[in-house]
Amino acid sequence: MYRIRQSQEFIYGYNPITTIDEKVKNTMMDFGILKMKKEQVEIDMESKERVYLLIEGEAKLEWEDKSVVINRNSCFDESPWTLHLPKNTKVKITALKDDTEFSVSKTFNDTIFESKLYTQKECVDEHRGKGTMKETSTRIVRTVFDYSNADYSNFVVGEVIDxxxxxxxxxxxxxxxxxxxxxxxxxxxxYGFCQLGEDVVMVKHNDTVKIVDELSHPQATAPGYAMYYIWVIRHIDGNPYIAPTFEPEHLWVIKEDAKIWPDK
Incomplete structure (x- = not known):
């Protein structure tokens, strides 16, 4: 199944959602949610590339010779803090508020690169779709890093707010x-909807969808509800993600002179 339904609240500690060794619909990554209560401590020194993205809460991050306190009150209204680590680099995370949550992404990568904490100021809001399609696809996109500024990584990481x-x-x-x-x-x-090729699945709070098999994957949000999602792409060896392939029959909608009914 592509959709992973999270019917209960996440428990304190690490909640695995996908694993790097899955036999079905393999995403080539570990992905999960780290939920922490105040003063809870998590220490990680795994032999994988790792990305810790703060969804909400407050925590102290300690790695190498650095120590930084980070805070995020709302994933809808504020940009993320994101710590990006190479394999075997130790990180200590101490929660300073209850219900502090991180998304955690891990994959194999033998490249040794410099650890980096991406600040909120580095992840600016990009208002995509604005001025086109009668504003029916206006959304906020925050790209934390991609191949253009982190070609040593096996990941591309970002967020969308619908x-x-x-x-x-x-x-x-x-x-x-x-x-x-x-x-x-x-x-x-x-709730909202995730299209996967010719199929559609309903998505709810805390759900996760695996996008594999080169399926097209537009999203829609129900009226009255804002939808936020973290997106993590795993590069393929020798074929990194640079840009998607758009379905050509639908590209006309973004042209400046597109006539979209009712043309009034």
Whole structure:
């Protein structure tokens, strides 16, 4: 199944969602949610490339000779803090508030690169779709890093915030590199839809979708509910993700002179 339904709240500690050794719909990555109560400590020195993205809360990060306190009140209204580590680099995370949550992405990568904490100021809001398609696909995209500024990584990481009743990841596109979408909604009882090729799945708060098999994957949000999702793409050896392939029959909608009914 492409969709992984999270029917209960995450427990304190690490909650695995996908694993790097899965036999079905393999995304080539470990992906999960680290949920922490105040003063809880997590120490990691795994032999994998790792990305810790703060979804919400406050924590102290300690790695190498650095120590930084980070805080994020809302994943909808504020950009993320994201710590990117090469294999075998130790990190200590201490939660300073209850219900502090990180997304955690891990994959194999023998390249040794310099650890980096991406600050909120480095992840600016990009308003995609604005001025096109009668504003039906206007959304906020935050790219933490991609191949253009981190070609040593095996990941591309970012976030999307969908406005109520609108689309994202549109026009429909696909790519051979596997991807994970992890969703949050505001209010939490909201929902949206994820298209996977010719199939559609409903997504709810805390759900995750695995995007593999080069399926096109546009998204839609129910009216009244804002939808947030983390996206993590795993490069393929010798074939890194640079840009998607758009379905050509739908590209006309983004042209400046597109006539979209009702043309009034």
């Amino acid at each position: 406005y109520p009743g609108k689309w994202s990841s549109y026009p429909p596109h696909h790519h051979p590199q596997p991807e994970v979408y992890h969703y949050r909604f505001n209010p939490k009882h909201g």
